[in-house]
Amino acid sequence: RQPRPICSMWRKSVPSQPLRRWRPCRFSSTNSQTVDHIDKLRALVSSVVTEPDQLQQYNADWLGHYTGKSPLVLRPGTTQEVSDALRYCDANGLKVVPQGGNTGLTGSGTPLSDEVILSLSRMNKIKSFDPYSAVLVCEAGCVLEQLDNYLEGEGFMMPLDLGAKGSCQIGGNISTSAGGLRFLRYGSMHQNVLGVTAVLANGTTIDALNTLKKDNTGYDLKQLFIGSEGTLGVVTEAAIQVPVRPKSINVAMLGVPNFEAVQKVLLAAKREVGEILSAFEFMDHHSMANVMDVFNFKLPLTEEYPFYVVMETNGSNVGHDEEKLHTFLGNAMESELVLNGTVASSGTEAKSLWQYRENIGPSLLPKGHVFKYDFSLELPIMYDLVEETRKMVTHIPDVFVVGFGHIGDGNLHLNVVAPKDDRRDQVQKIIEPFVYEWVGKQRGSISAEHGIGMQKRPYLHHSKTSDCISLMATMKAALDPNNTLNPTKILPDSW
Amino acid sequence: PRPFFLGNRQPSRKPPCSHFPDMLHRTLQTKLRALVGVKRVIDYTVKIRVGANGVVTDGVRHSANPFDENAIEAAVQMKEKKIVNEIVAVTIGGPKSVEVLRGSALALGCDKAIHVKLDSDDTQLEPLLVAKALQKIAGEVEADMILLGKQAIDDDCCQTPQLLAGLMDAPQATWVSSMEIADDKKSVTITRELDDGLQKLQVPLPAVFSTDYRLNEPRFPTLPNIMKAKKKPLQEKTLADLGITDTTPRIKVKAVSEPPKRAAGVTVKSVDELVDKLKNEAKCI
Numbered sequence: 044r045q046p047r048p049i050c051s052m053w054r055k056s057v058p059s060q061p062l063r064r065w066r067p068c069r070f071s072s073t074n075s076q077t078v079d080h081i082d083k084l085r086a087l088v089s090s091v092v093t094e095p096d097q098l099q100q101y102n103a104d105w106l107g108h109y110t111g112k113s114p115l116v117l118r119p120g121t122t123q124e125v126s127d128a129l130r131y132c133d134a135n136g137l138k139v140v141p142q143g144g145n146t147g148l149t150g151s152g153t154p155l156s157d158e159v160i161l162s163l164s165r166m167n168k169i170k171s172f173d174p175y176s177a178v179l180v181c182e183a184g185c186v187l188e189q190l191d192n193y194l195e196g197e198g199f200m201m202p203l204d205l206g207a208k209g210s211c212q213i214g215g216n217i218s219t220s221a222g223g224l225r226f227l228r229y230g231s232m233h234q235n236v237l238g239v240t241a242v243l244a245n246g247t248t249i250d251a252l253n254t255l256k257k258d259n260t261g262y263d264l265k266q267l268f269i270g271s272e273g274t275l276g277v278v279t280e281a282a283i284q285v286p287v288r289p290k291s292i293n294v295a296m297l298g299v300p301n302f303e304a305v306q307k308v309l310l311a312a313k314r315e316v317g318e319i320l321s322a323f324e325f326m327d328h329h330s331m332a333n334v335m336d337v338f339n340f341k342l343p344l345t346e347e348y349p350f351y352v353v354m355e356t357n358g359s360n361v362g363h364d365e366e367k368l369h370t371f372l373g374n375a376m377e378s379e380l381v382l383n384g385t386v387a388s389s390g391t392e393a394k395s396l397w398q399y400r401e402n403i404g405p406s407l408l409p410k411g412h413v414f415k416y417d418f419s420l421e422l423p424i425m426y427d428l429v430e431e432t433r434k435m436v437t438h439i440p441d442v443f444v445v446g447f448g449h450i451g452d453g454n455l456h457l458n459v460v461a462p463k464d465d466r467r468d469q470v471q472k473i474i475e476p477f478v479y480e481w482v483g484k485q486r487g488s489i490s491a492e493h494g495i496g497m498q499k500r501p502y503l504h505h506s507k508t509s510d511c512i513s514l515m516a517t518m519k520a521a522l523d524p525n526n527t528l529n530p531t532k533i534l535p536d537s538w
Numbered sequence: 539p540r541p542f543f544l545g546n547r548q549p550s551r552k553p554p555c556s557h558f559p560d561m562l563h564r565t566l567q568t569k570l571r572a573l574v575g576v577k578r579v580i581d582y583t584v585k586i587r588v589g590a591n592g593v594v595t596d597g598v599r600h601s602a603n604p605f606d607e608n609a610i611e612a613a614v615q616m617k618e619k620k621i622v623n624e625i626v627a628v629t630i631g632g633p634k635s636v637e638v639l640r641g642s643a644l645a646l647g648c649d650k651a652i653h654v655k656l657d658s659d660d661t662q663l664e665p666l667l668v669a670k671a672l673q674k675i676a677g678e679v680e681a682d683m684i685l686l687g688k689q690a691i692d693d694d695c696c697q698t699p700q701l702l703a704g705l706m707d708a709p710q711a712t713w714v715s716s717m718e719i720a721d722d723k724k725s726v727t728i729t730r731e732l733d734d735g736l737q738k739l740q741v742p743l744p745a746v747f748s749t750d751y752r753l754n755e756p757r758f759p760t761l762p763n764i765m766k767a768k769k770k771p772l773q774e775k776t777l778a779d780l781g782i783t784d785t786t787p788r789i790k791v792k793a794v795s796e797p798p799k800r801a802a803g804v805t806v807k808s809v810d811e812l813v814d815k816l817k818n819e820a821k822c823i
Contacts, residue, residue, distance in 0.1 A: 195585065290597050296758070343758055361599070372761055385758035388641045389601030390583030392758065 080137060081115055087127040090165060092116040101160050104153045105146050105207075106413065109497060111154030113140070118165045122240055122248055122279040125161065129277065130246025132159060133527045139244075140529055141273035143215025144186065146207040148415055149496025151219060151272040155531040163214045166279060169193055178237060178254045180282045183214025200288040202229035206401045214278045220270030222492030224401075227451040228321035228357065229286055232269050240280035241268045244523035254282045267522070272494050274529045275522045289321075289357035291364040294393040295372065297384035298348030299325075302426040304380045305350050309422075309451060311380065312354060315371040319364050321357035323451030325350060327429070330403045330445040337406040343399060344383045352381075352450075353400045355393075403447055407460050411441070412467045416457040416478055417448075419488035425455050428481055432457060435473050439466055454491040479505050495533045503535055512538045569623035570723060570743070572613040573681035575672060576606040576627055576643050578635040578659075579692045592794040593692075595660060600634065602642040605687025607756040608749040612717060613685055614647035615754065621719050626679050628652045630671055632659030636772070644767035645759035651772045652679075654780065662693065664787055667777075669701035674780040676706065681744065683726070688713050688748040699748035709745040715752040 085091050092098060093115055102111045119125045132139050138158040145152050154160060166182035169190065174197055181190060187208040191201045205211060205223040215221075217239065220232040229235065238253030251264045268276050299305050305325050312320055328349055334340060343351075358364040368386065375381040387393035407413045420428065429446030436442045441462050448456040457478065461470040479489050483505030490499055490506070503512060516534055519526075580586065581599040588594065602610075616622040627643035628651070629635045639651040654671055656663070663671075676684055689696035703710030715736070716729040725742045731750055741747075759767075777785060806812045816823045 290599075292599075297761075341755065341757075345760055369764070373765060376761055376765070381761070384761035386761070386764060388645070388759065389604075389607075390581040390599060391604065394583065396758070 077114070080135060083131060084115065084117060084128060084159075087131060088117045088119045088124050090118040090120065092118065101142060101145065101162060102153060104148075104150055106148060106408075106415070109150035109153045109155070111140075111160075112157050113154045113160045114157060116160040116162050118162050120165050122166075122242065125163075125242045125277055125279050126246045126248050128161065129242055129244060129527070133245045133525055136525070137527070138530050139277075139527055141214075141218070141277045143183065143212035143218070144207065144210040146211045147215065147219060147496060148417070148493045149490070149498040151494055151496030151529070151532050152215065155497060158530070161277060163212060163277075163279065166214075167212075170280070172197060172199075173254075174199070176254070176256070177285050177287070178282055179285050180252070180254060180280065181213060182280050183212060183217070183278050185213050187211050187213060187216060194285055195288060198288050199285045202235045202283070202286055203232070206404055213281060213283070217269055217278050217281055218271065218273045219494045220492070222449065222452065222454065224322045224324065224355075224397075224449070226449060226492075227323055233266060235284050236265060236269055236281055237284055238282040239265045239268050239278050241265075241276035241278050243276045244525065244527040249276065252280055252282055256284065267518070270494070272496060272529060272532050274519060274533055277528070289359065291319075291356070291358045291361040292390075292393060293356045293364055293368050294387040294396045295354050295368065295384055296343050296396050296399065297352040297354070297372075297375070297381045298344045298346070299350040299352055299380065300382055301349055305352060305450060306422050308352055308375060308380050311375060312371060315374070316356055316364075316367050319356040319358040319367065320354065320451075322353070322355040324353045324400050324448065325450040326353070326400060326403060326447035327351075327426075327445060329443060330447045331399065333410070333443075333445065334399055334402050334406045337409060338398075338402055340399065343396065344385060346383065348382055351399070353396060355397075400447070403445070403456075404458075407445070407458055410443075410460045411462040412460070414459040414461070414471065414474065415493070416455075416459075417491050417493040418455050418457065418478075418482045419453050419491040420455055420482065420485060421487070422450070422453060424485060425450070425453070428455065428478065429457055431481070432459060432474055432478060435477065436461075436470055439469060442466060442470055449491075452491070476502060482506075497531055500531075500533065500535045503533070504538055509538055570616075570621060570682040571624045571626065571680060572616065572622045573672075573676050573679055573684045574606070574609050574613050574625060574627045574643065574648060575684070575686040575698070576610065576629045576638050577603045577687070577690045577692075578629065578631050578638045579603045579690055582691060586796075588794055588796045592791070600637070602638040603687050603690050603692075605689065605691075605749055605751065606638075607642060607646075607687075608751060608753045609685035609687050609747075610643055610646050610648065611754045611756040612747075612749055614757075616719065617647060621723065622683075624649050626650045626652065626681070628654065628672065628675050630654040630656065630663060630668055630777075632656050632661060634659045639772060640767050641764075642759070644770045644772070645764045646757065647763065648770075650770060653772060653774050655774050655776055663785070664789060665695050665697035665701055666788075667782065667785060668698045669705055670782055671777060671780050672698070672702050673705045674782070676702075683743055684746045686746065686748050688750050696748075699746050703746040706746070709741045710748075711739055711741045711745060712748040713750045714747050715750050717747070717753065 101116045102113055117128050119128060139161050140154045140158045141161045142152045143163055163184040166184040168182050170180040172179045177199060187201060194200050203221055203223040204225045205221060217232050217236055238251050240252045241249045268278050299308060309323055328347055331351055356364050356368055387396050426446060429444060433444040443460055445458050446455060448454050459470060459474055461467045479502040482489050488506050489502050495503060519534060578600050581601045582604055584599050586593055613622060613625045617625055625648040627639055627648040629639055636653050639653060644651055652675060686699045699712055700710060711728045713730045714728045715731045718727045725740050727740050730737045
């Protein structure tokens, strides 16, 4: 085939709103055309799911906010099968939702209606690991904890750590550019993913599975697929650079009098233990009280405090790190930035201290419907949002607001819990779009790490200008002109 | 030597000196002194690896034996209830063992610590030697109750408390999952966990107790206590100071190996295949 001359590409005009309108494809099991599609796909993919009782777990997200009606889940075992399936779906107008561990918090991994679900769960092989360049090559369906356990045997660890590590898959982590507890020290997926193998909507396999740290050969294609939530392509394999597992891990929990002190402790920590600091989280006493209540944990410090900080250090020398940490904590207590605290003296204690922070999310679920917000804000004003939201819902009984998060990264998790009745709608009307507008006004990010998915599509304009969204739509049209992949995610209907 | 109560302050009780040939005559005080044993072991959460010289300990995280933490917590709780007046912690180990004294025992609420220092961190003393050393320490410190973890998670011997009680000719209560001091502080009602159920015993003091996991939930050491622990008295001794000169091991370790790796599971396609495998491969039918 003759290569197309460059000038002809520019002759095509690039419209400002190029997306085709999305319509449900009426992909129902009673339709004979549907049955035909299902049979053809069964021939292309080695494992499919069509039984209604088994479809349930794929159709509903972890929070229970979004439930789709997909009649078909494809479970390919190789990149070739993914390519064949996508080519078929793209040519026949079927919409596809790529899915990993289905632990997303914005509905990016579940269908809105009857889109076909493409689950990467069966592609869970670790392909190779080179300890000298510290690069792990694996398939997209590998569970994060599985990879971390494998690397533990080699003396390394995954650069990210989330509460969902037992279920989330690395392909999903890459597609949503997951953050987590170690972001502060080890960086984002954009930094740690060296290469991917991705399949475009029309079935073209993009082999960008580079395993080298430095590669300046044209456009950095892998970045298209990192964080784009499966709208530009499906990641099937990845090469990730991994850090050495630290010999010395110290976890401390501190009781702090107010939010200003939390910021000062963070600054002091960066100054005095900055080179070993690997995590710095905060939580307010509302979150702590809830976690202790639901999970029956005992009070970690001798009293309750307005704010708690959970921090971790990773280093290569036990004695040096303990000395640095104890000096820092001694100074912090003397200047009364820290009122009380505890340092884990064993691995079990370290895990227990992290439980207080990691279980905040799960502890809210039994209390009702949880509105989860994830904002990047400047530190001095961060907790003001929590307090204002609390003031706005304080008159409704059994509704409470908690604030916690990765304050070391400037990331607040604001959660509002309302009982599952009329009060839920009442609360939703009050807080949305209030919280998004508040964050937009402060030039914060309406989604620091959770992504846009379905939940935040209408609010994208608070963090991205109209021209930026148009550019995103242009890229989407270029890579997926038929709007096959995740048609209801990220990009709003109009902007 | 402690003075006897004079006059008619209390009905005099014959000291049970027949149980303690090493201790001098003394009456039981209204407040008790507890001796807690702590051992520095490889941390419970670490994946154990076997190298050329046995288990790899270099650069591996160590911490206090989890059951010893239950013992410390039990003693500290009794001190908070004013049943126990003073808690002395003791460890027998190499130079790094001082970490479990400062970081765990003293930081959680023990008053004093004794470090019986061995030359190397890797020496594994046999339970009988440990018991002999603890017997000497208990005599010097005049402990009313000795709390030890039921077993160490590195050797799983579960022998030291029993040997110690035998050497001291003292009552022993092992695998204790609950403890209640009598009002007169002369005996303790304990519950022990056995394989076939729970046993309730009343044990006269002084006695040796070995603590189990369900006795209590060890607290987190608070920062102020961690800072204070640095200033609490810590005494160093050697085995020779305690009169123990012969430390030749009586048990020889011939080999250390990892357990055999579990073979991957196999999916069978039919019942016949399952029966065949159970018969010929697993050999269990």
